[in-house]
C-alpha cells in the first residue's frame with residue numbers, strides 16, 4: 128500500500144525559500160509551454176503533441192529543473208488532456224487546460240532522488256546545485272518526492288509500506304455502522320452492543336476561530352494599497368494562517384477516524400457500513416443551514432475511514448442513510464428530532480440522536496436490528512486543548528472595601 132509522508136519545511140533561510148519559489152515558477156513555465164503548444168495545435172487542426180514531441184521540445188536546459196521533473200510535468204499535462212477528452216465526449220463544457228499558472232508543484236521520480244544519511248538530495252538539473260534538506264525521521268525506503276505549497280512549503284514523500292498479511296482468523300460476523308455528522312463527527316454502533324461517539328465540536332470551533340482570524344486580516348488588507356509592502360506581508364500572513372488551520376483540521380480528522388477504526392477493531396468488527404449523507408447535504412434548507420452544510424467536509428471523513436478500514440483488513444461500504452435519523456428504532460414511527468436527544472411521543476423511547484441514526488442503518492445495510500447500547504463511549508479526536516488564558520488567569524483586582 129502506498130502512503131504519503133508529509134514533511135513541512137519550516138524555518139527555511141531566505142535563499143532556499145527563493146530557490147524553491149523559482150523552481151515552482153519554472154515548473155509553471157513548462158506547464159504553460161505545454162498549454163500553449165496544445166492550444167496552437169488545436170487551432171491549426173494539426174496533430175496534437177504527444178509524449179515524444181513535448182519531451183523533445185522541453186529538454187536541452189531551457190528550464191532550470193531536473194530533466195525528469197520536466198518530464199513528469201509533461202506527463203501530467205497529457206494525462207489531463209486525456210481525461211478532458213474523455214469527459215468532453217458527454218459534456219463539451221469541459222475545457223482543455225487553459226488557466227494561466229504562475230506556480231506549480233515540482234516532482235521528482237524515485238530514480239532522481241537520493242539521500243545522504245538523513246539528508247534528502249533533490250537534483251535541479253545539470254550544472255545547478257541540488258536542493259538539500261535535512262529531515263528528521265526520513266524513512267528508509269521512499270519513492271517519488273514532490274515540493275508542495277500548502278500555506279508554507281512541504282515535501283510529500285511516497286512511502287510504500289509492505290501489505291501486512293491479514294491475520295488468519297475465522298471471519299467474525301460482527302458488523303458496525305457509522306453515522307457521520309458535524310457536531311458528532313461519528314456515531315458508531317456495533318452488533319456487539321457497544322456504542323461510540325466521537326465529537327466534532329473541536330473541528331467546528333477551529334473553523335470558526337479560523338474564519339474570524341481571516342476576517343481580521345481581510346479587514347486590514349482592505350485599507351492597503353494593492354502591491355505595497357504591508358499588503359504583501361498581510362497576504363503572506365493570510366496564506367500562513369490558512370495553511371495552519373488546514374493542517375490542524377486535517378490532523379484532528381485523522382485522529383477522529385482513527386478512534387472509530389480502533390473501536391471497531393476492539394469489538395472484532397469485520398464489516399463496516401458508512402452512511403452517506405449526500406441527501407442531507409444537497410437539500411436546500413435555508414441560507415444559514417446551507418452554509419453550515421457546505422463547511423462540513425464529510426467526504427474526507429468517508430475517505431479516511433475507508434482507507435483506515437482497508438489497512439485494518441475490514442470490509443467497508445457506503446450507501447444512502449435516508450430516513451435513518453428520523454425513524455424511531457423501537458416503533459418505526461417517524462419524527463424529526465430537535466436537539467441532540469431523540470424522544471418518541473408514541474412509545475416513549477429516548478436516546479441519543481446520532482446513535483439512533485446509526486442503529487437504524489443496521490436494518491438498511493445488513494437487514495438486522497440491534498438494541499440501544501447500554502453504555503456509550505465518548506471520545507474527542509485529540510487531547511483536550513487548553514486555552515492559554517485558562518492556564519494563566521488574570522490577577523483578581525482588589526477592591527477598596529476590606
Ligand SMILES: [Zn+2]
Pocket residue numbers: 455456457458459460471472473474475476
Ligand atoms: Zn417510538
